[in-house]
Amino acid sequence: AQKITQTQPGMFVQEKEAVTLDCTYDTSDQSYGLFWYKQPSSGEMIFLIYQGSYDEQNATEGRYSLNFQKARKSANLVISASQLGDSAMYFCAMRVEETGNQFYFGTGTSLTVIP
Amino acid sequence: DTGVSQNPRHKITKRGQNVTFRCDPISEHNRLYWYRQTLGQGPEFLTYFQNEAQLEKSRLLSDRFSAERPKGSFSTLEIQRTEQGDSAMYLCASSLGGTGNKIRHEQYFGPGTRLTVT
Numbered sequence: 134a135q136k137i138t139q140t141q142p143g144m145f146v147q148e149k150e151a152v153t154l155d156c157t158y159d160t161s162d163q164s165y166g167l168f169w170y171k172q173p174s175s176g177e178m179i180f181l182i183y184q185g186s187y188d189e190q191n192a193t194e195g196r197y198s199l200n201f202q203k204a205r206k207s208a209n210l211v212i213s214a215s216q217l218g219d220s221a222m223y224f225c226a227m228r229v230e231e232t233g234n235q236f237y238f239g240t241g242t243s244l245t246v247i248p
Numbered sequence: 249d250t251g252v253s254q255n256p257r258h259k260i261t262k263r264g265q266n267v268t269f270r271c272d273p274i275s276e277h278n279r280l281y282w283y284r285q286t287l288g289q290g291p292e293f294l295t296y297f298q299n300e301a302q303l304e305k306s307r308l309l310s311d312r313f314s315a316e317r318p319k320g321s322f323s324t325l326e327i328q329r330t331e332q333g334d335s336a337m338y339l340c341a342s343s344l345g346g347t348g349n350k351i352r353h354e355q356y357f358g359p360g361t362r363l364t365v366t
Contacts, residue, residue, distance in 0.1 A: 235296060
């Protein structure tokens with residue numbers, strides 16, 4: 134079975150500080166992709182960053198980086214230099230080759246950036 | 249605006265009524281997905297189209313739900329005989345096709361349709 138686990142329902146971070154949002158996953162497939170999405174209060178899911186299971190280097194996209202530890206099955210999102218606009222729900226998701234194209238999402242982490 | 253669009257944004261209906269939602273994907277994307285999201289949860293997969301073919305359906309998709317993508321462009325999701333448990337945000341997403349482990353398949357989401365069944 135495929136599963137994404139996000140154990141932090143809520144996180145707080147001081148503006149300009151870095152924060153790590155945790156994500157662990159479970160799959161027996163060797164080929165999969167891991168994604169992070171941001172969902173502001175407006176409701177739209179915004180794609181942030183992608184990590185493929187065969188990628189040897191951790192993904193980075195601007196202030197976002199993904200700490201991929203394959204043996205531990207973790208894919209934590211690191212946001213550097215937090216901004217007030219980063220306050221939102223963050224979802225980790227996985228796509229697995231063997232189950233086609235559906236995404237499996239975690240329950241999300243609510244991030245609040247404190248000025 | 250070339251993103252994914254959904255209409256309507258909000259729908260309030262009485263139990264037992266039928267509702268239909270529309271999704272217009274990014275024009276060059278041949279894959280289209282429907283998800284349902286309830287409060288405090290991540291999106292749950294409902295169904296997936298590649299062009300006009302509906303290739304996957306979740307067990308969450310009861311026989312009261314039907315989705316179509318008649319010309320491989322926009323899609324509709326219809327819920328018949330709505331129940332209060334159908335109240336949720338219905339999200340549509342699209343992505344490019346392709347095979348191979350270098351393909352990212354990131355999905356781009358629309359703003360969602362929030363359904364309230366009274």
